[in-house]
Structures are given as C-alpha cells and as structure tokens.
Amino acid sequence: MARELPYIAAIGEAIHQEMERDESVLYFGQNLATSEDDPFLKAFGSDRVRVTPISETAEIGMAVGAAFAGYRPVVQLYMAEFMLVAMDQVVNEAPRFHYMTGGQVTVPIVLQAGYGFTAGWAGQHTGSIYGMFMGVPGLKVVVPSTASDAKGLMTASIRDDNPVVYFHHYLLTLVHGEVPEGEHFVPLGEAAVRRTGGDVTIVAIGWMVDKALAAAEQLAAEGISAEVIDPRTLAPLDTATILQSVDKTGRLVVVDQSTRHGSAAAVIAAEVASEGFSSLKAPIQLVTALDATIPYSQPMEDYLLPDEAKIVGAVQQVLGFSPVAA
Amino acid sequence: MADGAAVQPDGDVGLDLLRTMWRIRVFEERVGELTRADEVHGLVHLSVGQEAVAAGVCGQLRRDDAVYSGHRAHGHAIAKGAPLERVMAELMGRADGLCRGLGGSMHLVDVEHGLYGATGVVGGNVPLALGSALAHRLLGSDQVAVVFFGDGAVQGGIFVESVNLATLWRLPVILVCENNGFAEFTPRSAHTNVERVSDVVAPYGVERATVDGNDVVAVRTAFARFLAEARGGGGPLLLECLTHRLRGHYEGDPQRYREALAADEWQELDPILRLQRRGAAEGWLDDDTSSRLEQEAHEQVEEAVRFARESPFPPASLTAELVYAS
Numbered sequence: 001m002a003r004e005l006p007y008i009a010a011i012g013e014a015i016h017q018e019m020e021r022d023e024s025v026l027y028f029g030q031n032l033a034t035s036e037d038d039p040f041l042k043a044f045g046s047d048r049v050r051v052t053p054i055s056e057t058a059e060i061g062m063a064v065g066a067a068f069a070g071y072r073p074v075v076q077l078y079m080a081e082f083m084l085v086a087m088d089q090v091v092n093e094a095p096r097f098h099y100m101t102g103g104q105v106t107v108p109i110v111l112q113a114g115y116g117f118t119a120g121w122a123g124q125h126t127g128s129i130y131g132m133f134m135g136v137p138g139l140k141v142v143v144p145s146t147a148s149d150a151k152g153l154m155t156a157s158i159r160d161d162n163p164v165v166y167f168h169h170y171l172l173t174l175v176h177g178e179v180p181e182g183e184h185f186v187p188l189g190e191a192a193v194r195r196t197g198g199d200v201t202i203v204a205i206g207w208m209v210d211k212a213l214a215a216a217e218q219l220a221a222e223g224i225s226a227e228v229i230d231p232r233t234l235a236p237l238d239t240a241t242i243l244q245s246v247d248k249t250g251r252l253v254v255v256d257q258s259t260r261h262g263s264a265a266a267v268i269a270a271e272v273a274s275e276g277f278s279s280l281k282a283p284i285q286l287v288t289a290l291d292a293t294i295p296y297s298q299p300m301e302d303y304l305l306p307d308e309a310k311i312v313g314a315v316q317q318v319l320g321f322s323p324v325a326a
Numbered sequence: 327m328a329d330g331a332a333v334q335p336d337g338d339v340g341l342d343l344l345r346t347m348w349r350i351r352v353f354e355e356r357v358g359e360l361t362r363a364d365e366v367h368g369l370v371h372l373s374v375g376q377e378a379v380a381a382g383v384c385g386q387l388r389r390d391d392a393v394y395s396g397h398r399a400h401g402h403a404i405a406k407g408a409p410l411e412r413v414m415a416e417l418m419g420r421a422d423g424l425c426r427g428l429g430g431s432m433h434l435v436d437v438e439h440g441l442y443g444a445t446g447v448v449g450g451n452v453p454l455a456l457g458s459a460l461a462h463r464l465l466g467s468d469q470v471a472v473v474f475f476g477d478g479a480v481q482g483g484i485f486v487e488s489v490n491l492a493t494l495w496r497l498p499v500i501l502v503c504e505n506n507g508f509a510e511f512t513p514r515s516a517h518t519n520v521e522r523v524s525d526v527v528a529p530y531g532v533e534r535a536t537v538d539g540n541d542v543v544a545v546r547t548a549f550a551r552f553l554a555e556a557r558g559g560g561g562p563l564l565l566e567c568l569t570h571r572l573r574g575h576y577e578g579d580p581q582r583y584r585e586a587l588a589a590d591e592w593q594e595l596d597p598i599l600r601l602q603r604r605g606a607a608e609g610w611l612d613d614d615t616s617s618r619l620e621q622e623a624h625e626q627v628e629e630a631v632r633f634a635r636e637s638p639f640p641p642a643s644l645t646a647e648l649v650y651a652s
C-alpha cells in the first residue's frame with residue numbers, strides 16, 4: 001500500500017524499519033534523540049541510538065570500527081559539508097579497508113548527509129558536493145529525488161556491505177510523495193527513466209529531476225519529446241541506461257546543481273562521449289551551477305543555479321533550435 | 327597487580343618476550359636489506375628499537391582482542407600472532423600476503439589474529455579502535471581494543487575527539503602511545519609544549535601511565551594492570567611508552583635531523599640486550615639459550631623470505647573483485 005509521506009519521513013521510516021528488522025543497525029549523530037519521546041530512542045534504546053559530540057571524525061571512524069565487528073551504523077551528519085572535516089575517515093579509511101585488506105573486512109556504514117540547501121544558507125551549507133565522492137573507489141553515492149526512492153534507497157544503503165554516502169536534498173525535505181508501506185527496497189546502481197521521449201535525453205540529479213520534468217513538459221508543448229533519467233545512485237553509476245537512451249535520442253543534456261568542474265555531470269558527459277560518441281548528433285550540453293561559491297543574496301543565488309529556463313535553453317541548443325548556449 | 331613485582335617474568339614469560347623481540351628485530355633488519363635490494367619495493371617504516379612495546383603489550387592479549395596499528399606496524403603484527411611468512415609475502419606484494427598483496431607495509435591487517443588495522447594516516451586508527459570497543463560493549467563481550475600510535479598523532483584533532491568520546495562513553499579501549507621523541511622528521515619539542523603524552527589526556531580523567539618503553543618488563547607490568555581493568559569493562563586507559571626508533575622514519579631516510587646514537591648509548595637502550603642482562607642476572611637465561619633464540623628467529627625469517635619469494639603476484643582480476651564488497 002502506498003500513501004503520501006514527506007521525503008524526510010520516508011527516510012526516517014526506512015531507518016526505523018531496518019532497525020526493527022536487524023539488531024546490528026545503530027543510529028548516531030549530533031543532536032539525535034534529544035528528548036525521551038524520540039521515537040527511535042523509545043523503540044531501540046540508548047545503546048543503539050546515540051547522541052554524539054560535534055566530532056565528525058571520531059563519529060565516522062567509530063562507525064567504521066563498529067562495522068568491522070558486524071554492526072551497521074547509520075551516522076546522521078545533517079549537512080554534507082560536515083563530512084569535509086572528516087575526509088580522512090570518509091575517503092581514506094571507510095572505503096579503502098575492504099580492498100586494502102584483500103577482502104578480510106567489510107564496512108557497512110551509511111553516512112546520511114543533507115545538501116543543496118540553496119535557500120539563503122550561503123556558502124558553507126548549500127554545496128552539492130556528491131561529485132567529489134564519486135571519484136572514491138569503494139564508496140557508494142546515493143542521491144534520491146523522490147520520497148519513495150528516499151525510503152527504498154535508504155533500505156538498500158543500510159543493507160549494503162559497503163560504505164554509502166546517502167545525500168538527501170534539503171529542499172525536498174517536506175515534499176510529499178507516494179511511499180510504499182512496509183519493506184521497500186530500491187537497488188543501488190539502477191537509474192530510473194522518469195519520462196520517456198525520443199528527441200533528447202535529459203539526465204538530472206537529485207533536486208534537478210523535478211526541474212527537468214517541468215522543462216520536459218514545457219518542451220512537449222513545443223513538440224519536443226524529452227526523455228528524463230534520474231540516476232538515483234551516482235556510484236555505481238548506471239551508465240548502461242543512459243547510453244541506451246542516448247542511442248535512441250542522439251542528444252544529451254546533463255543537469256546538476258553542483259558546480260561544473262569535477263562534477264557528476266562532467267563524469268556522465270565523459271562516459272557518454274567515450275562510450276556513446278557514435279550515437280551523438282550534437283555536442284553534449286551541461287546545465288550546472290556556475291563555478292562559484294553559493295552566494296547569500298537570493299537573486300545572486302538564482303543567477304548561479306540551474307533552473308527550468310536554462311534546461312529548456314540547453315535542450316533547444318542541442319536540437320539546433322537555439323544558437324545561444326544556455 | 328598494581329605492584330610491578332607481581333608480574334616479574336618467570337623464566338617462561340621472559341623467554342617468550344625475548345623470542346618475540348628477536349623475531350621482530352631480525353624480521354625488521356631483513357626487511358631493511360630486502361628494501362635496499364628492491365625485493366620489498368614500497369614505502370617501509372621499521373620498528374627496530376621499539377620491539378619492547380609490541381612484545382610487552384601484544385603478548386598478553388587474546389586472539390580475539392582487537393589491535394590497531396599505524397604505518398610502523400610490522401612488530402605489532404608479529405607480536406599479535408600474524409604468521410611471519412604472510413607478513414613478509416605482503417611486504418613483497420604477493421598473493422599469499424596477509425592482504426593478498428593489496429595492503430602492503432602500512433596496511434597490515436590479519437582479522438584471524440585480531441589485527442584490524444594499520445592505517446597509513448597518522449591518528450586515523452584511533453577512532454576505529456573506539457568502534458571496536460563500542461562493538462565489544464554492545465555485544466556484552468570482555469574483548470578489549472588496543473590502538474598503537476606515535477607521539478606525532480597526539481597533536482591531531484582526531485586524537486582529542488576520540489579521547490573525549492571514549493571517556494564520555496567509557497569505552498574499553500587502551501591507547502598505547504609509542505613516544506619515540508620524533509614525529510616523522512622533527513622532535514616533539516617542535517610540535518608541542520606538552521612533554522608527556524599522558525598529560526594531554528589528564529583533563530578527561532583517563533587513567534594513564536608513562537613507562538620506559540625499552541624495558542619490556544615495565545611495559546608488560548603496566549599494561550597488565552590496564553588490561554585487567556579494560557577486560558572488566560573499564561576504560562579508556564592510556565599507556566605512554568618512551569622508546570627509541572633506531573632507524574629513520576622510513577627506510578632510506580638520511581636522518582639529517584638527528585645525531586646517530588653512539589654504540590654505548592644504544593646498548594643502554596636496546597630492549598633485547600636489557601632483557602638478556604636481566605635474564606642472566608635472574609638466572610633464567612644462559613648464553614646458549616640466548617643465541618638459540620636469535621638463531622631460531624633468523625631461521626624463521628629466512629623461511630618467510632623463501633615463502634614470500636615463491637608466492638605469485640596477485641592476479642589483475644582482484645581489482646574488480648574487491649573494489650566493492652558484494
């Protein structure tokens with residue numbers, strides 16, 4: 001049975017259900033379970049649900065050590081940027097151990113991190129920084145765009161035997177969507193085709209998926225049929241689904257809230273240029289944030305970010321309708 | 327057990343300590359030769375001079391106690407029971423190495439013998455040990471977690487975060503600092519005004535001791551007391567062992583930053599010579615036994631070298647197999 005739930009509640013439901021199902025799932029983070037009425041604390045007790053000091057390095061490192069012993073910690077980090085103070089643990093410890101030990105240990109941890117809060121949160125709380133984690137072998141990177149996927153991908157992340165960085169978009173927090181009750185599992189590494197079309201492929205990440213769908217709707221009125229693909233997981237990346245679509249449409253626009261250099265969009269473009277060049281009828285277009293820190297001022301924020309109009313412009317350009325770059 | 331006299335080694339314990347120290351010493355010196363011959367081809371840090379800490383600590387641990395080490399890990403691995411031939415094969419990058427040749431000198435892990443992590447980033451291992459301690463606590467087990475690190479790790483934020491969290495959650499972890507007076511290439515005085523590492527943790531109420539780390543009996547005695555406490559659920563505890571690194575930071579280090587130790591100065595420090603003198607004085611060691619132990623170590627190390635040389639290099643297919651745990 002599906003019913004409507006906000007995106008954030010869908011994530012919480014997945015964690016709760018997994019903690020019920022599997023005693024090895026732990027949940028810790030700053031400001032977590034601050035009152036005795038907290039539903040996690042009430043259901044699972046203070047051994048499994050733990051509030052931590054503001055010590056990301058120690059929190060994440062401890063999660064890795066507990067994972068060696070068979071636990072499955074979910075670390076609530078709130079803001080993706082807070083992971084940056086613990087990069088040694090996120091990049092150099094958690095994802096390296098399985099490989100470096102010749103497979104002797106596994107590190108089933110989930111780092112839950114919010115991102116992209118472009119609502120006046122300025123330069124240090126708004127980054128869409130998932131791209132930098134795509135380049136870390138051994139890490140999985142998840143970017144759900146719907147409430148249903150938020151639940152299903154969290155379930156899969158907790159059950160996965162690898163470290164997973166689970167990026168939830170802050171501006172989707174209260175967006176409602178249909179979410180299956182009970183167990184709901186969306187496999188990591190499988191993209192979703194959100195809209196089918198034959199003229200152009202739009203790959204959109206996270207918060208950009210809704211914007212791409214709105215742009216596709218607008219383009220449909222002009223007689224342009226756009227296919228919209230949501231990768232859902234950036235590592236491993238479902239390149240096959242993207243290539244298949246480009247093979248059909250011959251044109252690709254990649255939409256990413258992140259800054260362009262070193263972005264997921266750039267990686268996807270490179271994969272298609274390298275593996276699908278013969279399908280392409282036009283140069284690939286990227287619609288990304290400008291390569292700058294997100295400013296505080298609202299008009300400035302809007303100026304930097306991708307939006308529906310920029311997506312429409314890019315599609316028109318790859319179709320040869322518009323000579324001006326988006 | 328608080329009284330050092332209570333754990334004076336009887337003959338058997340003394341011989342065990344001597345045997346372990348010889349195994350480490352001979353192994354390390356052989357690795358030095360193999361490094362110069364390019365049979366061990368990577369970055370290697372030797373622990374010649376620091377054998378007493380590894381032997382005094384690991385000799386009292388159970389196989390299921392979790393030990394974490396760092397970049398100078400060979401001695402800890404050997405003392406914890408890792409087979410010499412598999413350590414040597416790892417250093418030569420062979421398929422029969424502890425980590426199938428993918429970890430190397432700085433990342434020795436042998437889960438079967440409770441050696442969980444050697445991390446190459448200074449201080450990166452400390453929170454991992456907290457995770458093991460947390461797991462032991464949650465499992466209701468009396469297993470203990472021990473982490474070795476150098477005095478250089480103590481000035482990092484990760485150390486303070488970990489000490490704070492370990493004391494806050496009263497985790498059964500023993501922090502063993504090998505204070506050799508040099509953080510890589512610079513003396514402790516260039517890093518901090520705090521002379522003793524044990525003083526750094528004082529405000530947290532960590533039970534702590536500083537011992538002569540080249541006196542294996544002193545190390546063993548102090549550690550025995552801490553181990554009993556941690557085994558009973560106490561902790562964290564910190565044992566600072568003042569020791570001396572006879573060789574450079576890494577093999578090939580020209581060591582322009584310090585004067586070489588004069589032979590007579592070294593004889594005063596050498597943990598093996600000191601234990602031999604003690605054994606002779608206490609009547610549990612004669613010259614024949616002494617040379618036999620050294621000889622046995624040479625034979626075992628040569629056997630390990632033979633084993634490693636005969637082991638194949640790992641197959642390229644291991645890469646795809648181990649990036650992710652399936």
